[in-house]
Amino acid sequence: MLDSLHVKNLTLIEEEEISFDPGMNVLTGETGAGKSVLIGSILLALGAKADKDVIRRGAEYAQIELGFTLDRENQRELCREFDIPLEEDYLLLSRRITPGKSISRANGEVVNQKQLKALADLLIDIHGQREHTSLLRKEKLRELLDSYAGEELMEKLQELKQLLPEKRRLSKELSDAEGQDGKLKRELDYARFSTEEILKAEIKEGEEEELTAQFRRMEHGKKIRENVALAMELLEAEGGVLDSLSRAEGQLSQAEEYDDALSEYRTELSSAEEQIAEAKRGLSDYLSDADFSEEEFASVSERLSLVQELTAKYGGSFRALQEYLEHSLELIGKLEDYDGYVEGLKDQLSLLDKQIGKIGAAVSKARKQAAKELVPKLTETLRALNFLDVRLEIAVDYDPEEMGENGADKVDFLICVNPGESLKPLSEVASGGEISRIMLGLKSVFADKDDIPTLIFDEIDTGISGQTAWKVAERMGELSGKRQILCITHLPQIAAMGDRHFYVEKEAEKNSTRTGIRTLSDTERPGELSRMFGGEKRTDSALRSAEEMLTEASEFKKKATGRRSS
Numbered sequence: 001m002l003d004s005l006h007v008k009n010l011t012l013i014e015e016e017e018i019s020f021d022p023g024m025n026v027l028t029g030e031t032g033a034g035k036s037v038l039i040g041s042i043l044l045a046l047g048a049k050a051d052k053d054v055i056r057r058g059a060e061y062a063q064i065e066l067g068f069t070l071d072r073e074n075q076r077e078l079c080r081e082f083d084i085p086l087e088e089d090y091l092l093l094s095r096r097i098t099p100g101k102s103i104s105r106a107n108g109e110v111v112n113q114k115q116l117k118a119l120a121d122l123l124i125d126i127h128g129q130r131e132h133t134s135l136l137r138k139e140k141l142r143e144l145l146d147s148y149a150g151e152e153l154m155e156k157l158q159e160l161k162q163l164l165p166e167k168r169r170l171s172k173e174l175s176d177a178e179g180q181d182g183k184l185k186r187e188l189d190y191a192r193f194s195t196e197e198i199l200k201a202e203i204k205e206g207e208e209e210e211l212t213a214q215f216r217r218m219e220h221g222k223k224i225r226e227n228v229a230l231a232m233e234l235l236e237a238e239g240g241v242l243d244s245l246s247r248a249e250g251q252l253s254q255a256e257e258y259d260d261a262l263s264e265y266r267t268e269l270s271s272a273e274e275q276i277a278e279a280k281r282g283l284s285d286y287l288s289d290a291d292f293s294e295e296e297f298a299s300v301s302e303r304l305s306l307v308q309e310l311t312a313k314y315g316g317s318f319r320a321l322q323e324y325l326e327h328s329l330e331l332i333g334k335l336e337d338y339d340g341y342v343e344g345l346k347d348q349l350s351l352l353d354k355q356i357g358k359i360g361a362a363v364s365k366a367r368k369q370a371a372k373e374l375v376p377k378l379t380e381t382l383r384a385l386n387f388l389d390v391r392l393e394i395a396v397d398y399d400p401e402e403m404g405e406n407g408a409d410k411v412d413f414l415i416c417v418n419p420g421e422s423l424k425p426l427s428e429v430a431s432g433g434e435i436s437r438i439m440l441g442l443k444s445v446f447a448d449k450d451d452i453p454t455l456i457f458d459e460i461d462t463g464i465s466g467q468t469a470w471k472v473a474e475r476m477g478e479l480s481g482k483r484q485i486l487c488i489t490h491l492p493q494i495a496a497m498g499d500r501h502f503y504v505e506k507e508a509e510k511n512s513t514r515t516g517i518r519t520l521s522d523t524e525r526p527g528e529l530s531r532m533f534g535g536e537k538r539t540d541s542a543l544r545s546a547e548e549m550l551t552e553a554s555e556f557k558k559k560a561t562g563r564r565s566s
Contacts, residue, residue, distance in 0.1 A: 001484045002124065002454045003090075004067040007041045009059035012506065012515040023561075024480035026498030027488045027517070028528060033506045034515030035488045039126070039458045042066065045095050045104075046120040047113055052099040057512070062097040068123055072451055075122050082106070082115050093119070126456040127439045141426070142367075142411040144442070145394065147449040149370035156363045160356065161405045167352050174345040177338075188335040191328040198314065198325050203307055205318050211304040235280045242280075245273040357400060363407040364398040371396055374445070381441040385475055386468035387417040387434075436460035437472060444475055447482040454484045461491040469493040474556060481561030492532040492546065496553035501525050525550060 001022060008015045012034045027035050044050050045064040055062045070076050070089040079086050084106045093116070095104045104111050106119065146153055177184060235242060252266040311317065314324040334341055371394035382390045393414040402408050414423040417434055426438065436457060443455060457476070461469060469491045476485060477497040489495050501520040506513060520528055529546035530538045 001069050001071060002066060002486070003069055004065075005038070005042065006063075006065040006067075007038070008063040009056040010041055010044075010062045010064060011037055011054055011056060012513055013037060013041070014056065014514045016515075016517050018502065018517060020484070020486065021500045022484050023499035024476060024485045024487065024497055025500045025502065026495045027486070027502045027504055028490070028495050028532060029504035030506070031490075033504045035504045036458060037515060038504065038517065039456060039486075039488060042124070042456065043126065044097070045093055046124065047095075047104065047116040050095075050097050050102055052097075054097060055099065060098065063094065064097075065092060065094040067092050071453060072122065074451065075119075078118060078122060079106070082109075082111065082119075084109050084111070091119075122452065124454045124456060125443075125452045127436050127458065127460065138410070138412055138427075139406075141413050142406065142409070144446050144449065145367055145370055145374070145396075145411055148374055148446065149366045153363060153366040153370070156359050156366070157406065159359050160363070160403075160407065163352060163356050163359070164403075164405055167349065167356065170345060170349050170352065174342065174349060177342050177345060184335055184338065187331065188338075191331045191335070194314065195325060195328045195332065198310060198321065198328075201306060201310055203310065203318065203321065208304070208307045208311060208318070211300060211307060214300050215304050232280065232283055235276065235283075242273065242276055245269055245276070249273065356403060360400065360403050360408045361398070364396060364409050367396045367407075367409055367411065378441060378445050381444050381475070382417070382438065384471055385437050385441055386464075386471045387437070389417065389419045391416040391423060393423055436462070437464070440472065440475055440479070443483070444479050447479055452483075454486070455479070456486045458488050459490065460487065461489050461494055465491070473497045473553065474560070477553065477557045478560045480557075490532065492529040492549060493553075495529060495532060496525075496546075496549045497557065499557075501528070503528060 002020050004020065005018045006016070007013045016038075018038075027038065029035050040048075041064045044054065045066045050062075068075075068091045070079070070086070070091055075091075076086060076089060079091065084091070086107065091107060093104070093106055095102055104113075104116050106115075111119070146157070237243075249266055249269045252262050252269065256262045256266055311321055314321045375392050375394055379390050379392045382392070395410070395412045395414055397410045398408055399410065400408050402410070413426045415426060415438065416423050417438070426435070437460065440457065440460060460476075461472065464472060470493045473491070473493040473496065476487065476494060479485060480497075480499065487494060487498070495501060502517050503520050503524075504515060504517050506515050526543050526546040527538055529549060530542035533542050533545065
């Protein structure tokens with residue numbers, strides 16, 4: 001629900017803050033006072049195109065803010081999808097317009113045009129003389145018909161959404177297989193060659209690292225042996241470290257007889273002597289094993305080159321090599337029986353096409369049944385809105401060649417509201433007033449199906465009066481029991497049905513003009529309605545008529561919705 005509108009520095013509006021109620025909110029005022037500017041500000045906040053001319057003269061920027069209470073789970077889910085923080089299910093959409101650019105935010109987070117439109121589609125539906133109305137879009141009409149058809153149809157559409165991506169994948173795979181015979185043969189030949197090459201090599205995990213270390217030892221074997229041999233000579237030399245350690249230990253052993261404290265140091269020297277002797281034995285063994293032939297060196301070098309070459313060729317690591325091998329084996333299994341592979345794809349596609357076609361036909365059947373049930377209800381509703389003649393048809397044309405996630409139907413609402421005229425699509429109905437009344441009728445019928453909580457009607461009363469005006473007012477009053485309504489009107493019958501009544505007026509101050517808005521009290525409303533009757537003077541009879549109209553509207557709304565008008 002729309003809770004509030006804050007506008008600053010927008011055309012004729014200096015700054016206004018408006019709080020809206022549930023039910024029906026009406027805006028009235030003299031022609032040219034700026035009522036549609038307020039509706040235009042809502043459109044701007046929801047992403048409508050803006051230029052620098054909308055900024056009030058002398059101001060640096062224009063600012064519009066819309067505050068919403070999110071009472072639908074799909075609204076909250078979309079905010080979470082866009083990473084918009086929510087606190088107590090409240091959403092503040094704001095747009096700041098400067099001469100060079102504009103920025104839109106949702107609860108402080110910057111949102112792009114696509115995100116803003118997606119949010120707007122779940123929050124508000126606007127119907128007016130100039131704005132593009134959502135119900136004129138054929139996809140919206142189809143969505144409404146689907147919602148009317150119910151859960152079973154929705155489940156069928158969900159099945160289509162799951163099956164069609166698989167069909168696209170299989171179709172592409174079949175197209176590639178049939179159109180690239182030579183390429184596939186080359187792929188098969190190369191897969192066989194590379195698989196044989198890898199399997200023949202029998203490369204083990206860690207083998208490259210082990211061979212690399214072995215190769216380095218062999219490559220520098222002569223230098224290594226020279227160094228180790230020299231170390232052995234130094235350890236074995238008379239007067240070398242072992243000889244010195246032995247003599248030092250002997251001296252401490254003699255001194256230990258007179259001071260036990262020297263025992264610890266003698267033991268450490270003995271341990272060092274043993275460790276060095278052990279190192280000497282180890283080096284001797286190393287020299288014994290270090291000998292290798294030229295053939296052994298060549299074998300290690302050759303094996304290392306092969307391992308490095310294949311690893312680099314098929315991915316750069318042992319893991320990548322194994323993954324490539326698995327992929328190649330899978331490809332060979334698929335392509336070796338190429339004809340069987342292609343026929344298998346065709347069989348899968350054929351079965352999938354039959355399944356999709358069956359679901360698409362069921363969807364179309366459900367839509368046609370829903371259309372059959374909906375036409376008389378909608379016709380009755382439009383007649384209640386005082387059209388001279390109403391003929392209605394909901395066309396559901398099934399074309400299997402156009403199968404998509406929404407089925408294979410083209411849905412259109414064809415209507416005639418004047419005697420002697422032919423049925424036309426809703427989008428071709430000429431009169432803006434007629435379109436608005438038709439939209440009101442549609443919204444009334446779909447009130448329990450359409451999930452958009454707030455409806456805005458901008459001058460829905462154009463071209464109507466008298467009994468028709470009262471019929472329209474009654475229908476809006478009924479609808480306001482299920483949806484929040486904002487309505488700009490010039491008719492007292494519609495204004496009388498409001499739960500909250502706003503008066504818009506234009507004021508001239510020195511060299512500037514501003515539009516202001518205020519809420520009318522119960523005592524002020526009869527005066528405004530009497531003005532709307534068309535008289536310059538508010539006579540006693542006009543005031544009495546206005547009061548009677550307010551009473552009648554209140555009684556009607558109490559009966560229709562369970563609450564009285566304000």
